[in-house]
Amino acid sequence: MTNPTSDSPSTTNDPAPRAGRREWTALGVLMLPLLLVSMDVSVLYFAVPQISADLRPSGTQQLWIFDMYAFVLAGLLMTMGSLGDHVGRRRLLLIGAAAFGAASLVAAYANSAETLIAARAVLGIGGATLMPSTMAIIRTMFTDPAQRTKAIAMWSGVMTAGIALGSVMSGFLVEHFWWGSVFLVNLPAMALLLVLGPILLPESRNPKPGRFDLLSVPLSMAAVLPVIYGLKEIPSEGWNVRYVISVTVGLLFATLLVHRQRTIASPMISPELFRGRGFAPAVSLNLLSMFAVMGSAYFTTQYLQSVLGKSSMEAALWGLLPSALVGVAAPTAAALVQRGVNRAYVVSAGFVIAACGYGLLTVAGTDSMWLVLGGAAVIASGLVIVMSQMMDLALGTVPVEKAGAASSVLETGAEFGGALGMALLGSIGAAVYRDEIPGAAPAAAHETLGGALAVAERLPGRSGDALVTAAREAFTSGMQAAGVAGAVLLLAAAVLAAATLREVRVREVKTEEPEKVGV
Numbered sequence: 336m337t338n339p340t341s342d343s344p345s346t347t348n349d350p351a352p353r354a355g356r357r358e359w360t361a362l363g364v365l366m367l368p369l370l371l372v373s374m375d376v377s378v379l380y381f382a383v384p385q386i387s388a389d390l391r392p393s394g395t396q397q398l399w400i401f402d403m404y405a406f407v408l409a410g411l412l413m414t415m416g417s418l419g420d421h422v423g424r425r426r427l428l429l430i431g432a433a434a435f436g437a438a439s440l441v442a443a444y445a446n447s448a449e450t451l452i453a454a455r456a457v458l459g460i461g462g463a464t465l466m467p468s469t470m471a472i473i474r475t476m477f478t479d480p481a482q483r484t485k486a487i488a489m490w491s492g493v494m495t496a497g498i499a500l501g502s503v504m505s506g507f508l509v510e511h512f513w514w515g516s517v518f519l520v521n522l523p524a525m526a527l528l529l530v531l532g533p534i535l536l537p538e539s540r541n542p543k544p545g546r547f548d549l550l551s552v553p554l555s556m557a558a559v560l561p562v563i564y565g566l567k568e569i570p571s572e573g574w575n576v577r578y579v580i581s582v583t584v585g586l587l588f589a590t591l592l593v594h595r596q597r598t599i600a601s602p603m604i605s606p607e608l609f610r611g612r613g614f615a616p617a618v619s620l621n622l623l624s625m626f627a628v629m630g631s632a633y634f635t636t637q638y639l640q641s642v643l644g645k646s647s648m649e650a651a652l653w654g655l656l657p658s659a660l661v662g663v664a665a666p667t668a669a670a671l672v673q674r675g676v677n678r679a680y681v682v683s684a685g686f687v688i689a690a691c692g693y694g695l696l697t698v699a700g701t702d703s704m705w706l707v708l709g710g711a712a713v714i715a716s717g718l719v720i721v722m723s724q725m726m727d728l729a730l731g732t733v734p735v736e737k738a739g740a741a742s743s744v745l746e747t748g749a750e751f752g753g754a755l756g757m758a759l760l761g762s763i764g765a766a767v768y769r770d771e772i773p774g775a776a777p778a779a780a781h782e783t784l785g786g787a788l789a790v791a792e793r794l795p796g797r798s799g800d801a802l803v804t805a806a807r808e809a810f811t812s813g814m815q816a817a818g819v820a821g822a823v824l825l826l827a828a829a830v831l832a833a834a835t836l837r838e839v840r841v842r843e844v845k846t847e848e849p850e851k852v853g854v
Contacts, residue, residue, distance in 0.1 A: 613732035616836055772787065
């Protein structure tokens with residue numbers, strides 16, 4: 336095996352101090368709000384009907400109620416990661432937790448759609464502070480590479496589990512209480528963080544951060560939000576010129592943002608982050624992982640509900656099964672790396688495992704629930720291996736004082752990857768669906784499976800049944816085609832990982848000690 340080289344020419348062989356009980360307890364405190372922030376992405380799945388009946392939002396308002404959180408979070412990740420490096424990660428985390436808790440209370444008792452949309456926007460701001468801050472604090476607390484790898488594996492597992500649990504918890508709370516209860520569950524965890532955070536969490540910041548670049552804040556939002564919006568709408572609406580223009584405008588602003596970061600004295604995102612041998616590959620491979628995660632979720636969720644006819648709650652409960660393997664995959668990968676297995680081979684294996692999961696989707700029929708769930712489990716297991724290792728690599732190859740900015744770049748890349756996966760794989764599936772749906776079917780049936788099922792309900796007897804059968808078969812064919820594309824992409828990613836990571840090994844980088852307060 337080739338001896339791996341360091342990610343930075345300036346390293347130290349002195350053993351890093353190991354974390355003790357205090358740090359591991361602090362990690363547990365961080366996990367609760369992280370779980371809730373990730374759950375908030377999917378927590379409205381079952382609450383929307385009751386919200387619609389109670390607040391009577393317009394169609395546009397309903398979309399914003401659902402999407403506002405994710406849009407604001409994605410747009411502010413880079414800003415908040417850099418801000419944490421300037422003002423202190425713990426301080427920003429606690430401010431974000433307070434805002435998240437207050438917004439949750441307002442959302443729970445909102446008496447108008449406008450109030451709920453505004454509360455969801457503040458929740459997105461709070462979430463944008465919490466996610467990069469937790470990763471940066473983990474980087475500060477766990478300086479020993481082996482312990483950090485284990486901690487980040489736990490972080491990845493909690494994050495993945497939260498997204499899966501959000502919809503189930505939403506269904507349970509809405510069924511037994513009222514729609515506002517899906518927000519109230521955030522309060523105890525945020526209160527716990529506000530009480531224990533100042534006691535257990537260390538404060539750290541960049542000792543020489545320079546001036547905070549205010550102009551990069553709107554530039555970063557103008558770069559991220561149009562791209563996320565356009566990519567998010569393409570799977571359901573097709574390659575409409577409006578969404579293509581939105582993505583193009585976002586990419587133009589992204590070009591301006593990159594130019595500014597390369598030419599000013601105190602950039603919000605330092606180009607130096609990408610000069611280490613491991614950071615750029617970590618961001619790219621993590622993006623590809625989220626591409627595959629969200630691309631498969633786009634199909635498996637619809638398959639359970641619209642092809643197999645499961646209710647939303649049943650689909651959410653069945654959807655928990657693939658998450659069972661996730662809790663094992665990341666720690667196993669961490670253990671292999673700690674035992675000396677080259678990270679490149681572990682990551683490549685994760686991509687190959689996920690490709691096999693996509694391969695299972697290529698042979699699924701219209702009555703293959705266990706095959707599809709098995710494929711989803713294999714995909715999730717393989718990709719959580721990749722994502723946990725890429726998070727560890729990205730944070731381990733940058734100076735501690737820039738951990739907030741680094742984690743925000745990683746998270747923003749993941750947002751791009753998820754939206755791109757749904758757009759491209761969703762478009763492949765939609766193209767096959769439209770090609771295979773019978774030409775004589777009503778126009779609405781040619782657009783989506785949901786549209787076909789709605790039309791079929793209005794058709795008499797056998798005509799409706801025939802349309803349902805044809806639409807479900809066409810959707811399944813589209814999923815099979817997307818499965819082929821996903822498998823090919825992941826196999827290519829495995830080769831890319833082997834080529835770019837084989838010579839990369841994390842060693843502690845000699846940097847200036849971050850300023851610590853109240854540790």
